[in-house]
Amino acid sequence: MAAPIARGVRELLKVVDFAQVPRRHRYKKKWATTEPKFPASRLALQNFDMTYSVQFGDLWPSIRVSLLSEQKYGALVNNFGAWDNVSTNLEQLSARDFVNEAISRWELEPKNDLSSTPSPGCSPNLRCFTFSRGDISRFPPARLSSLGLLDYYLMDAASLLPVLALGLQPGDTVLDLCAAPGGKTLALLQTGCCRNLAANDLSTSRTGRLQKVLHSYVPQAIREGNQVRVTSWDGRKWGELEGDTYDRVLVDVPCTTDRHSLHEEENNIFQRSRKKERQMLPMLQAHLLAAGLLATKPGGHVVYSTCSLSHLQNEYVVQGTIELLANQYSIKVQVEDLSHFRKLFMDTFSFFPSCQVGELVIPNLIANFGPMYFCKMHRLP
Numbered sequence: 001m002a003a004p005i006a007r008g009v010r011e012l013l014k015v016v017d018f019a020q021v022p023r024r025h026r027y028k029k030k031w032a033t034t035e036p037k038f039p040a041s042r043l044a045l046q047n048f049d050m051t052y053s054v055q056f057g058d059l060w061p062s063i064r065v066s067l068l069s070e071q072k073y074g075a076l077v078n079n080f081g082a083w084d085n086v087s088t089n090l091e092q093l094s095a096r097d098f099v100n101e102a103i104s105r106w107e108l109e110p111k112n113d114l115s116s117t118p119s120p121g122c123s124p125n126l127r128c129f130t131f132s133r134g135d136i137s138r139f140p141p142a143r144l145s146s147l148g149l150l151d152y153y154l155m156d157a158a159s160l161l162p163v164l165a166l167g168l169q170p171g172d173t174v175l176d177l178c179a180a181p182g183g184k185t186l187a188l189l190q191t192g193c194c195r196n197l198a199a200n201d202l203s204t205s206r207t208g209r210l211q212k213v214l215h216s217y218v219p220q221a222i223r224e225g226n227q228v229r230v231t232s233w234d235g236r237k238w239g240e241l242e243g244d245t246y247d248r249v250l251v252d253v254p255c256t257t258d259r260h261s262l263h264e265e266e267n268n269i270f271q272r273s274r275k276k277e278r279q280m281l282p283m284l285q286a287h288l289l290a291a292g293l294l295a296t297k298p299g300g301h302v303v304y305s306t307c308s309l310s311h312l313q314n315e316y317v318v319q320g321t322i323e324l325l326a327n328q329y330s331i332k333v334q335v336e337d338l339s340h341f342r343k344l345f346m347d348t349f350s351f352f353p354s355c356q357v358g359e360l361v362i363p364n365l366i367a368n369f370g371p372m373y374f375c376k377m378h379r380l381p
């Protein structure tokens with residue numbers, strides 16, 4: 001499978017990379033050996049200014065300032081602890097459960113609208129609190145409950161959207177292909193709907209972090225029973241390892257992690273030494289998505305997600321991979337329309353209005369979540 005996918009994505013890169021760079025920037029810069037070291041976060045900002053000003057036009061200055069400002073968090077309540085007390089405490093801080101607020105709104109929608117939207121499945125089991133738009137309060141650190149588990153998990157609330165979009169149903173077998181450090185794995189378990197959950201990540205040090213998260217939030221009986229399996233394999237091989245197996249697959253790929261790249265030098269993908277790795281990201285992402293689709297049962301669903309704003313890593317990867325699976329494997333994959341989903345959550349998040357496929361949460365000063373791109377696909381039977 002590797003060769004045709006690699007060839008296809010290389011073709012995509014040829015076309016798209018140039019289309020994104022304005023003509024005035026197409027020059028080859030010579031770096032003198034004496035030139036002072038440029039922090040990777042500065043290189044990231046330069047790169048974003050070049051590509052995203054073209055991609056987002058007038059929206060870019062406001063996204064830029066939001067990305068450079070403090071992000072907002074959500075508190076995902078641990079359902080394995082005393083969730084009702086924890087929810088009451090969070091409400092007393094004036095935070096609100098954006099998941100259940102959205103689902104209550106959905107239930108109030110007129111019947112004729114409901115018929116065209118899928119059921120919320122297990123999503124109402126998730127409770128995630130955020131402060132309202134414009135409220136930049138911070139959550140206090142999570143506390144240990146009497147059961148020895150932490151009471152909530154702090155995460156970018158937009159990271160919950162790919163899990164919600166996956167739309168788990170009771171008894172599903174689920175694969176989380178790139179799972180570490182484990183925020184989305186934890187959310188998948190919190191739905192209470194996974195018959196089996198396979199959580200995988202290539203990096204053993206990062207699966208170590210995932211194990212720690214599970215240890216802090218999930219009772220021993222669940223961790224050590226056969227409901228959760230943690231592995232450290234190359235996700236690109238999953239189609240060969242366990243083809244046609246899972247009802248739902250989450251493919252939350254490595255990406256340019258745009259917010260992180262602007263704030264942290266450590267492990268920054270814009271370091272000069274990682275240029276090649278950065279250029280190869282769309283290829284790796286397409287391989288992982290193809291493997292995730294091959295691991296899905298015919299009739300099953302996949303969500304692809306990144307925390308990057310780059311169309312090249314988002315919709316181009318989705319469109320290119322779907323085309324490749326059709327050509328190389330005669331596997332048909334349909335992108336699902338998530339516009340109803342966007343409508344449900346637009347009080348909490350700012351969405352980019354013009355994605356060709358999938359949805360993109362863009363950072364906004366009064367709702368500083370994301371970036372988070374997610375696209376739901378149906379592998380046709």
Ligand SMILES: C[S@@+](CC[C@H](N)C(=O)[O-])C[C@H]1O[C@@H](n2cnc3c(N)ncnc32)[C@H](O)[C@@H]1O
Nearest residue numbers: 178179180181182183184202203234235252254
């Ligand atoms: C965006 S992070 C995943 C975040 C995670 N889903 C969460 O919510 O906490 C992407 C992950 O992909 C992993 N990764 C990179 N290449 C991989 C591969 N070939 N197979 C599986 N995982 C890979 C990285 O180690 C990294 O932990």
